[in-house]
Amino acid sequence: xxxxxxxxxxxxxxxxxxxxxxxxxxxxxxxxxxxxxxxxxxxxxxxxxxxxxxxxxxxxxxxxxxxxxxxxxxxxxxxxxxxxxxxxxxxxxxxxxxxxxxxxxxxxxxxxxxxxxxxxxxxxxxxxxxxxxxxxxxxxxxxxxxxxxxxxxxxxxxxxxxxxxxxxxxxxxxxxxxxxxxxxxxx
Ligand code: SF4
Numbered sequence: 001x002x003x004x005x006x007x008x009x010x011x012x013x014x015x016x017x018x019x020x021x022x023x024x025x026x027x028x029x030x031x032x033x034x035x036x037x038x039x040x041x042x043x044x045x046x047x048x049x050x051x052x053x054x055x056x057x058x059x060x061x062x063x064x065x066x067x068x069x070x071x072x073x074x075x076x077x078x079x080x081x082x083x084x085x086x087x088x089x090x091x092x093x094x095x096x097x098x099x100x101x102x103x104x105x106x107x108x109x110x111x112x113x114x115x116x117x118x119x120x121x122x123x124x125x126x127x128x129x130x131x132x133x134x135x136x137x138x139x140x141x142x143x144x145x146x147x148x149x150x151x152x153x154x155x156x157x158x159x160x161x162x163x164x165x166x167x168x169x170x171x172x173x174x175x176x177x178x179x180x181x182x183x184x185x186x187x
Pocket of ligand 1: 016024056111
C-alpha cells in the first residue's frame, strides 16, 4: 500500500491523555503537575509524527461525569468487563488492519493508579455501600491502597491482544516515568 506518511508508527493512549475532562471531578486539580506533563508527552508524539488512537474511557461511558472515584473491586463485575470488550472491539479491528498493512503499533499508554486503566498499579480497597449511614466510613476509606495489578479495562485489553496474537507493549504511565516514555518505547 502506498504510504503518504513518512513514518508508519501508531500509539494507542487511554482516553484522558487527550481529554482530561473525562477524569473523576477534581482529580485534575489534585494532580496538576502530572496533567501538564501528559500534555507535553502528547505534543512530543505529534512532533514525532506518531499517529495517536484514543481509547474510549470506560468509566465515563458507563458511569458518566458524576461518578465518584472508585477502587478496582467496584469495577470488577462481569458487566463492566463485557462493556469494556464491547468498546474495545472496534479499536481491535483497527489495530488488526493497521498491522496487516505494515503499520507499527508501538505501544499502548495506560494510567497507573486507575482502577480501570492502571497497568502496573491500580487502587484497591474495601469500598462499598451507603455513604450517609456508614459508621465505618473512615475505616472504609482508609482501606485504599495501591496494588501491583492492572485495572479492569487494561486486563481486558491484555486478554483481547493475547486472543488475537497481537504483541503490543503496554506501558503504565505515572509520575516516575512520564518524562521517559520516548526512551521506554524507543520512539
Ligand atoms: S477510566 Fe481510564 S481513560 Fe477514563 S479517566 Fe480513568 S484513567 Fe482515564
